[in-house]
Amino acid sequence: MTDSSAGLAxxxxxxxxxxxxxxxxxxxxKRMVELSLRFFWTISPAxxxxxxxxxxxxGLVVGRPExxxxxxxxxxxxxxxxxxxxxxxxxxxxxxxxxxxxxGLLKLFFADALDKRDALAxxxxxxxxxxxxxxxxxxxxxxxxxxxxxxAAYPLLTLQLGIAFHRAMLEVCREFExxxxxxxxxxxxxATG
Amino acid sequence: MTDSSAGLAxxxxxxxxxxxxxxxxxxxxKRMVELSLRFFWTISPAxxxxxxxxxxxxGLVVGRPExxxxxxxxxxxxxxxxxxxxxxxxxxxxxxxxxxxxxGLLKLFFADALDKRDALAxxxxxxxxxxxxxxxxxxxxxxxxxxxxxxAAYPLLTLQLGIAFHRAMLEVCREFExxxxxxxxxxxxxATG
DNA sequence: TTCTCCATGTAAGTAGTTACATGATTGG
DNA sequence: CCAATCATGTAACTACTTACATGGAGAA
Numbered sequence: 001m002t003d004s005s006a007g008l009a010x011x012x013x014x015x016x017x018x019x020x021x022x023x024x025x026x027x028x029x030k031r032m033v034e035l036s037l038r039f040f041w042t043i044s045p046a047x048x049x050x051x052x053x054x055x056x057x058x059g060l061v062v063g064r065p066e067x068x069x070x071x072x073x074x075x076x077x078x079x080x081x082x083x084x085x086x087x088x089x090x091x092x093x094x095x096x097x098x099x100x101x102x103x104g105l106l107k108l109f110f111a112d113a114l115d116k117r118d119a120l121a122x123x124x125x126x127x128x129x130x131x132x133x134x135x136x137x138x139x140x141x142x143x144x145x146x147x148x149x150x151x152a153a154y155p156l157l158t159l160q161l162g163i164a165f166h167r168a169m170l171e172v173c174r175e176f177e178x179x180x181x182x183x184x185x186x187x188x189x190x191a192t193g
Numbered sequence: 194m195t196d197s198s199a200g201l202a203x204x205x206x207x208x209x210x211x212x213x214x215x216x217x218x219x220x221x222x223k224r225m226v227e228l229s230l231r232f233f234w235t236i237s238p239a240x241x242x243x244x245x246x247x248x249x250x251x252g253l254v255v256g257r258p259e260x261x262x263x264x265x266x267x268x269x270x271x272x273x274x275x276x277x278x279x280x281x282x283x284x285x286x287x288x289x290x291x292x293x294x295x296x297g298l299l300k301l302f303f304a305d306a307l308d309k310r311d312a313l314a315x316x317x318x319x320x321x322x323x324x325x326x327x328x329x330x331x332x333x334x335x336x337x338x339x340x341x342x343x344x345a346a347y348p349l350l351t352l353q354l355g356i357a358f359h360r361a362m363l364e365v366c367r368e369f370e371x372x373x374x375x376x377x378x379x380x381x382x383x384a385t386g
Numbered sequence: 387t388t389c390t391c392c393a394t395g396t397a398a399g400t401a402g403t404t405a406c407a408t409g410a411t412t413g414g
Numbered sequence: 415c416c417a418a419t420c421a422t423g424t425a426a427c428t429a430c431t432t433a434c435a436t437g438g439a440g441a442a
Contacts, residue, residue, distance in 0.1 A: 009401080010296060017303035027421050037302055040293035044403060049423055071410045073421060086306050090315060096297040096322055100233035103203060104289040105354065109230055110210035111347040113279050119347075122283060129289055154304040154312075157369050161298065164365045165358035172357045176350050202429085220393050237431060242395055264438045266393065 008054075011043055013089050015051045019061050020078045020086060021152060026052055027073075035140055036155055039133070039162045052076060060085050104129060120180050127173045130166040137163045201247075204236055206282050208244045212254050213271045213279060214345060219245055220266075228333055229348055232326070232355045245269060253278050297322060313373050320366045323359040330356045 008016075014037070015029055023029040026048045033043055052074075055061045060082035066075035078086075104126045111119045137159055144156040201209075207230070208222055216222040219241045226236055245267075248254045253275035259268035271279075297319045304312045330352055337349040 010299065011401090013303075014299060017306070020303070020306060025421070026423090037299070039291070040295045040298040042292060042294070042402095045421090045423075046403070046425095047401085068420085069411070071421065083306065086303065087311075090300055090303060090307050091311050093318065096300075096318065098232070098295055098297065098322060098326060099235060100293060101235070102233045102291055104291065105233040105351050106203065106207060106230070107283050107289075108354075109347055109351045110206075110213070110279065110283060112345040113210070113213060113276065114283050118280075118284050125286065125289065129291060133291060152305040153372075154302055157365070158298050158302045160369075161301075161362055161365050164361040168357040168361035169354055172350070172354050176353075179346075204429090218393070219395090223393095235430095238393090238395075239397095239431070240429085261392085262439065264393070 008058075008085070008089070010041075011047050012051050012055060013086065014041060014043055015048060016055055016060055016078065016082055016086050019055075019076050020083065021155075024075045024077070025073055035143060036159070039137065040158070055082070116180060120177070123173055123177065123180065127170055130169045130173075133166045134163055134170075137166070201251075201278070201282070203234075204240050205244050205248060206279065207234060207236055208241060209248055209253060209271065209275055209279050212248075212269050213276065214340075214348075217268045217270070218266055228336060229352070232330065233351070248275070309373055313370070316366055316370065316373065320363055323362045323366075326359045327356055327363075330359070 014033070018029045018032050021032070023032045026045065029048055030043070030045060033041070052061065052063065056063050056076075058081075059079060061076045061078055063074040063076040066073050107122060108126060111122055114122065141156075141159060144159045148156045207226070211222045211225050214225070216225045219238065222241055223236070223238060226234070245254065245256065249256050249269075251274075252272060254269045254271055256267040256269040259266050300315060301319060304315055307315065334349075334352060337352045341349045
């Protein structure tokens, strides 16, 4: 027991989990994240490649050089030790923080500093962002459904969670808007017709 | 025009905005954030105090020593330049990223690696977290209502957004649960009665 | 007197991003 | 031949957290 699973950080588990789901190279991991996880976790190549090395040194993945023509590439696969480590992490009853660090909500919080017209513009910008996010997430839903058909149901669930809470944000914003518009009606904003 | 507003980062605007809302010391800013913004933006004293200094050097806040007995304390107030800078930031039509970096959703994404029983436990843990968050947010709603009565409506709006999307998460999780429970019924989990 | 809260600040460390460097392959 | 994509990696920087240091004031 060398406790090879110690000292892994969240991004390492992300990499490990993506390899488990079939991403074989650092590049494929990056692409898969862009197509799925990126709405609630991002990762950059500068994290992925060192992470793959750490995982390999710990025996959680195995990589072998796999030339595509003369182009270098390493093909990774998860080991049984890797499976066990991933499961242990998923089962660990650690406290799960929830942090948004969202620039939009930060701005909105301070919107009382603006006049009604500018505040409305900010609110609308945040609504637009959520609408666009919903659309983007729905666009990748077919891919998630395909993944589900192959036995992985949770990527679809997390996608639906993303859609659901942007919809919830939209609803609350829309409920709030009339208050604003009513009060600013006297200002005769020009582009409402 | 020395362009004193250049080079401010988001945490600086948070500090500036909090001073505008009446937080007078670094300590009060920290406390106010804990009671309101913390669910979508956090900040530590190690950021607050240097930030206050930067803001003062730029003329966006003024601080004067205000002894409470012999206890040291600096009382800050926003300047008109500070008001203008805050408003300019709020009006700036920059792209607004939305990043969650949520450990719970990261784990859930990979939950297919678990057996049904453990996956259900993880799902329940995430549900519990959202329930607790809703309760915590509702607990500070009276404070936000008081703030609204004093003329700041947006802290309440952002609070309601927080509540709304945790409720949305709960709803999606609850819809998903039966799928899991049905499939794992044959496993005879022991502690369900 | 001791505990908790008020209050300010720094040093060291961790985590993450951006920008860059390199080079092969494919398709127009 | 040029652009886009595939593919791997590093250096430098920025951002943020944790842990610590300091000390007054009020309450038990």
